Amino acid sequence: MMRSKLLSLVPCATGPFRTMSTTTKLTTVEVNDKTGIATLTMNRPPVNGLNLDLLRDLRQSIAEIEGNKSRGLILTSSNPTIFSAGLDIMEMYKPDKERVRAFWTALQDAWLALYGSSVPTAAAINGHSPAGGCLLATSCEYRVMLPKFTIGLNETKLGIVAPMWFMSSFLSVLPRREAERALNQGRMFTTDEALQIGLVDEAAGTKEEALEKCAQFIGTFAKVNPIARALTKQQFRAAELEQLESERAQDLEKFLFFINQPAVQKGLGIYLESLKKKAKN
Numbered sequence: 076m077m078r079s080k081l082l083s084l085v086p087c088a089t090g091p092f093r094t095m096s097t098t099t100k101l102t103t104v105e106v107n108d109k110t111g112i113a114t115l116t117m118n119r120p121p122v123n124g125l126n127l128d129l130l131r132d133l134r135q136s137i138a139e140i141e142g143n144k145s146r147g148l149i150l151t152s153s154n155p156t157i158f159s160a161g162l163d164i165m166e167m168y169k170p171d172k173e174r175v176r177a178f179w180t181a182l183q184d185a186w187l188a189l190y191g192s193s194v195p196t197a198a199a200i201n202g203h204s205p206a207g208g209c210l211l212a213t214s215c216e217y218r219v220m221l222p223k224f225t226i227g228l229n230e231t232k233l234g235i236v237a238p239m240w241f242m243s244s245f246l247s248v249l250p251r252r253e254a255e256r257a258l259n260q261g262r263m264f265t266t267d268e269a270l271q272i273g274l275v276d277e278a279a280g281t282k283e284e285a286l287e288k289c290a291q292f293i294g295t296f297a298k299v300n301p302i303a304r305a306l307t308k309q310q311f312r313a314a315e316l317e318q319l320e321s322e323r324a325q326d327l328e329k330f331l332f333f334i335n336q337p338a339v340q341k342g343l344g345i346y347l348e349s350l351k352k353k354a355k356n
């Protein structure tokens with residue numbers, strides 16, 4: 076994919092710094108040359124639905140951030156009210172056989188890259204973050220959320236099931252009992268509720284403030300040996316990463332089997348219709 080590289084002056088939380096900015100159609104990576112922190116922004120209108128292309132872009136951008144020796148990664152969205160609406164349901168509803176395989180594989184790749192990233196990661200959750208959006212946020216090490224939005228794994232409400240590795244990310248943030256109950260209920264938490272339960276670490280009034288708080292979190296590692304920190308993180312997360320790595324073919328087949336069940340297709344169709352009706356009103 077063609078990528079345009081440009082140097083620009085952009086305002087950031089602590090002042091206007093020259094940033095190295097790499098843009099693809101669906102994500103932007105901006106590295107603040109003062110802090111060395113990369114901001115990875117999702118930009119797929121209307122709702123940052125995670126389709127095949129966005130997932131591939133995300134993985135590519137994470138690899139680029141790992142490769143350019145950034146001191147940390149902040150994940151956010153260009154949409155002022157939606158961090159990510161989760162998986163693009165159109166990829167799973169009446170799917171094309173080859174594409175849906177590529178789609179799920181790209182999701183596995185993106186999760187492995189983000190959850191297993193060697194750099195410190197934080198999510199500036201500047202909008203709603205259901206299901207796959209929550210997966211991305213909980214794959215990061217720190218979360219700062221803007222008020223009056225919602226976050227959670229709502230899969231059961233759609234008649235689908237969050238795979239084990241979605242649960243792993245959730246469990247790395249929430250106590251087991253809370254995670255189990257929320258998963259079974261398909262519960263979406265408001266910002267205040269998410270803060271109270273520990274699903275997010277901090278609230279912020281504006282996106283700039285959220286980015287600043289994420290940068291402060293990443294700054295807490297400034298005096299820590301980066302190799303020791305990265306190896307510690309990798310060891311800490313190794314069990315979940317290795318589980319998916321070793322079972323990814325079975326995970327794909329399980330997904331395909333599940334998603335192709337007539338009852339699941341029917342449920343997705345009804346859900347899509349309800350979303351479209353809501354959008355029209």
Ligand SMILES: CCCCC/C=C\C/C=C\CCC/C=C/C(=O)SCCNC(=O)CCNC(=O)[C@H](O)C(C)(C)COP(=O)(O)OP(=O)(O)OC[C@H]1O[C@@H](n2cnc3c(N)ncnc32)[C@H](O)[C@@H]1OP(=O)(O)O
Nearest residue numbers: 124160161162163164203205206207236330333350351354
């Ligand atoms: C037993 C063993 C089992 C093993 C398990 C194995 C496999 C399991 C199988 C599957 C697992 C899949 C896991 C799935 C994860 C997901 O992420 S599913 C997606 C869940 N997401 C949602 O439920 C969010 C739905 N969207 C919303 O709630 C809202 O849209 C919003 C994000 C809050 C934004 O609201 P608003 O700003 O009001 O925007 P609109 O609702 O008007 O939406 C604008 C248009 O966008 C379309 N849209 C919204 N979300 C999605 C989506 N996720 N996918 C596709 N399209 C979406 C919406 O229809 C509107 O479209 P139109 O403008 O009408 O065309």
